[in-house]
Amino acid sequence: MFDQFKTRAEAVGAEVYRFKTRNDALEFILQFLQKEGVSDAKDAYAIWQDGPFLAGMDKSELASKVSGLKFEVTRQLTADAKVGISEVGYALTDTGSLVSDQTDVNSRLVSTLPAIHVALIGSDRILNNKMEVFAKINPSNSKYIAFITGPSRTADIERVLTIGVHGPKRLVVIFVDDLGGAN
Amino acid sequence: MKSIFSVVNNRSLFHAMMRTASITGKPFTTGKFIRHLPLFLSDLTDGRSLPAISAVPFRDRIKKIQQPKGKEKAALYGGCLLDFAYPEMGEMIVKILNKAGIEVLFPSEQTCCGAPARYNGAYEVAANNAVDNIKALLKEDVKYVVSACPTCTVALEHEFISVFESLGQNEWIPKAKELSAKTFDFSTLIKKLVDEGRLSFKEGQKLGKLTYHDSCHLKRTMNVFKEPRELLEKAGYELTEMFECDMCCGMGGSYSIKMPEISAPILQRKLKNIKDTGAPVVAMDCPGCVMQIGGGIDQDGAKVKVKHTLELIVDQLK
Amino acid sequence: MSKPNFKDSISTAVNNATLTGALGRFSEAYKVNRAKAYDGIDFEALRATIAERKSYCASNLELMADMFQKNAEALGAKVYRTNDPAKVKEYILKVAKDNNVKTVVKSKSMASEEIHLNDTLEKAGLKVDETDLGEWIIQLAGQKPSHMVMPAIHMTKEEVSVLFSKAVDERLTTDIPRLVEVARKELRTKFLAADMGISGGNLAVAETGSIVLVTNEGNARMVTTLPRVHVALVGIEKFVEKFADIAPILDALPRSATAQLLTSYVSIISGPTQNTDGSMKDLHIVLMDNRRTEMAKDPKFKQAMQCIRCGSCLNVCPIFRLVGGHVFGSIYTGGIGTILTAWFDKLQESEDIQGLCIQCGNCVEICPGKLNIPEMILEIRRRLVVE
Numbered sequence: 001m002f003d004q005f006k007t008r009a010e011a012v013g014a015e016v017y018r019f020k021t022r023n024d025a026l027e028f029i030l031q032f033l034q035k036e037g038v039s040d041a042k043d044a045y046a047i048w049q050d051g052p053f054l055a056g057m058d059k060s061e062l063a064s065k066v067s068g069l070k071f072e073v074t075r076q077l078t079a080d081a082k083v084g085i086s087e088v089g090y091a092l093t094d095t096g097s098l099v100s101d102q103t104d105v106n107s108r109l110v111s112t113l114p115a116i117h118v119a120l121i122g123s124d125r126i127l128n129n130k131m132e133v134f135a136k137i138n139p140s141n142s143k144y145i146a147f148i149t150g151p152s153r154t155a156d157i158e159r160v161l162t163i164g165v166h167g168p169k170r171l172v173v174i175f176v177d178d179l180g181g182a183n
Numbered sequence: 184m185k186s187i188f189s190v191v192n193n194r195s196l197f198h199a200m201m202r203t204a205s206i207t208g209k210p211f212t213t214g215k216f217i218r219h220l221p222l223f224l225s226d227l228t229d230g231r232s233l234p235a236i237s238a239v240p241f242r243d244r245i246k247k248i249q250q251p252k253g254k255e256k257a258a259l260y261g262g263c264l265l266d267f268a269y270p271e272m273g274e275m276i277v278k279i280l281n282k283a284g285i286e287v288l289f290p291s292e293q294t295c296c297g298a299p300a301r302y303n304g305a306y307e308v309a310a311n312n313a314v315d316n317i318k319a320l321l322k323e324d325v326k327y328v329v330s331a332c333p334t335c336t337v338a339l340e341h342e343f344i345s346v347f348e349s350l351g352q353n354e355w356i357p358k359a360k361e362l363s364a365k366t367f368d369f370s371t372l373i374k375k376l377v378d379e380g381r382l383s384f385k386e387g388q389k390l391g392k393l394t395y396h397d398s399c400h401l402k403r404t405m406n407v408f409k410e411p412r413e414l415l416e417k418a419g420y421e422l423t424e425m426f427e428c429d430m431c432c433g434m435g436g437s438y439s440i441k442m443p444e445i446s447a448p449i450l451q452r453k454l455k456n457i458k459d460t461g462a463p464v465v466a467m468d469c470p471g472c473v474m475q476i477g478g479g480i481d482q483d484g485a486k487v488k489v490k491h492t493l494e495l496i497v498d499q500l501k
Numbered sequence: 502m503s504k505p506n507f508k509d510s511i512s513t514a515v516n517n518a519t520l521t522g523a524l525g526r527f528s529e530a531y532k533v534n535r536a537k538a539y540d541g542i543d544f545e546a547l548r549a550t551i552a553e554r555k556s557y558c559a560s561n562l563e564l565m566a567d568m569f570q571k572n573a574e575a576l577g578a579k580v581y582r583t584n585d586p587a588k589v590k591e592y593i594l595k596v597a598k599d600n601n602v603k604t605v606v607k608s609k610s611m612a613s614e615e616i617h618l619n620d621t622l623e624k625a626g627l628k629v630d631e632t633d634l635g636e637w638i639i640q641l642a643g644q645k646p647s648h649m650v651m652p653a654i655h656m657t658k659e660e661v662s663v664l665f666s667k668a669v670d671e672r673l674t675t676d677i678p679r680l681v682e683v684a685r686k687e688l689r690t691k692f693l694a695a696d697m698g699i700s701g702g703n704l705a706v707a708e709t710g711s712i713v714l715v716t717n718e719g720n721a722r723m724v725t726t727l728p729r730v731h732v733a734l735v736g737i738e739k740f741v742e743k744f745a746d747i748a749p750i751l752d753a754l755p756r757s758a759t760a761q762l763l764t765s766y767v768s769i770i771s772g773p774t775q776n777t778d779g780s781m782k783d784l785h786i787v788l789m790d791n792r793r794t795e796m797a798k799d800p801k802f803k804q805a806m807q808c809i810r811c812g813s814c815l816n817v818c819p820i821f822r823l824v825g826g827h828v829f830g831s832i833y834t835g836g837i838g839t840i841l842t843a844w845f846d847k848l849q850e851s852e853d854i855q856g857l858c859i860q861c862g863n864c865v866e867i868c869p870g871k872l873n874i875p876e877m878i879l880e881i882r883r884r885l886v887v888e
Binding site for chain 3 (some may be wrong): 301303304305306336349363399400402403404408426430431433435438441445446448449452
Binding site (some may be wrong): 008012074075095096103105107108112113130133134140142143145146148149150155156157158160162164165166168 | 523526530576628630632633634635639651652653654656657658661677678680681684688689691692693709711717718719720722725726727733736744745747748752759761762763764765766767769770771772773774775776777830
């Protein structure tokens, strides 16, 4: 199922990775942030929304490893961030989509405003299609259900596909085998 | 515009005008095409030549054809173009059906199928056409009603019923359904007769490359597109498909008169797609398309023969 | 009789090589890409489901609206229902006034175009910015959308470059990624500053009071998240009864509209959520009729309520690809636009444009709502003759 998801998601421009452990994933993320030049300056922050992935981790130690990595989500900080990191609920193989309960406005900020969205998800959270996810998500509790399929795109000028008009220009999806049930 | 379809729908006036046109049209005819049609159809020659109006319409020609008296009879529904512009197509249908032992009648009271009226919103006129045609075509006990024009076939098979339904003329619906059940387009009927072993093709014919243009009504209203291709391949043609083979040719009946500025570029696209195949022949099942595409090719000067399927198979049947 | 400028507008359009070239290439690519997008899907079964589900709602509009209102209000949304476009505008103006709104960002809404909402808001002194890239281009150019999914398909990058250069007061090249980047920057500040967001709704789910927004750019996520007030303007043809009915429409809409398996973003909003300052969003859902109920009661036109606004009928139309949308002269273009114009404006408004349909039936073959557009256009012709 992971392979099916990866094929579909990459076809719409997402970048997909898989790691056995949280520590492996963490190492990758820290390197990724350094490579992307994340720093303590406007338009260069990375904002990481708290979630099960970070449980038991020492955030101040992480922040000391990458200057500009912040764990506080505010409207202004995310607007000035280069990278937003958040956990998402499900991945769908049929369309390569991520589906999440984004009732919490912060989860929308980190996945919408920065130029790069890094989405973390447990490898056991892959479903086949919309009907399966609708069986698991109830709109009376989940007031803002978000499907995210690849980065933001437009073809409004001369039908030329252009990535990253209002939302993220890159979507990086990281599967973690030992993450367990997020969201 | 209204004057045109009121003429088309006034049977005797229309027929009289067509006959007049065949005479007044003569001096301007070059080969098979009129370049300047001295008719109400003058705009029609923009980007396309028109077929000559035949001196002797099919309704007069069929009387002279000697047919074997068969047990089985078919009524041929001509439609305006076959009757007056392409009567030779009517003669070929008679020849083909005779080979299958079917006698062909041409009920002379038949009139316009009502499509022009319907397309112009004049449903009452269309309903009058439907009544005249039902009376004419069901007058004798025929097994089939056949037409080589998809627009007419759709009218006979579906539109008479829906026009009566629209106008609430329910008393005519059973007769319209009876007619509908007997109605066949040319290729579907011939394929049926071939499948039944009543018609067969000469063996081993190699007739070269051909491309096929799907007419809108045949393809999308009647879902007929395999049948003519199968007949043409059995006859010995090698089919090579064009790009957008089922895209409209821009004829649309009176559309090409009302919107010549749109019809013409649609035709040009079609001509390009035909020529790009390199096939020397393009087949189709609609005399309206033959008129549009044939006229376009004539003005274009390309060496491509534009033929109705029936013209291409008539001599290949045993 | 034809308005004198109708034939002129046709001649202008067919002789515009840029327009016919762009639309022609698009329609050719669309056909192939759409088929690819539907690979492995039983289209006939899918559209039968959609037609049945939408037709059910069209037969029970009052019930759907009641159910939607009850459920959305239970979640904390304010629902306003009216048949009258003037009242829609009045209501939205009042919401703006009550909330001391100065600036508005909009995501794409054909319903708002239908009633010329921007004019009203701007006349009342509000600053309104369209944020869908195509709609923004159209707004800057002072034009109407020419296609319901691709509003600026008729424009070239050169024209866009001139418009954007004026908007940001900087001489821009015609490099498309650069133009998109300019729009991103310019509109980003507007998103962050806006007091009110106005969206449309691709679907309204009666049993849950949810609205569904389908976009590619991400602008609808911002419009519904960043400003403290959100107004969703939804035509009542957008109802589905059940939450599960979202699935078949999401299966068809992106595939038919842009040959995508799914758009980049789908948001299902069920009641207000918190704003970024911790306050609750003021969420208003306006259910607009504007003769849709009357249309649903007309046996010949009820099927028009099954339309999911994908625009695929335009993409396969041999006439549309030659003349584009502006020849149609109104908000909704193409075959479906002819029908909607006849209803939402008036029958006589469709007198010229109904004649553009050549009755080829291409649109019937691909319509995910199973509409028979040529048949409805013939019915319009018939009624025009009767009148």
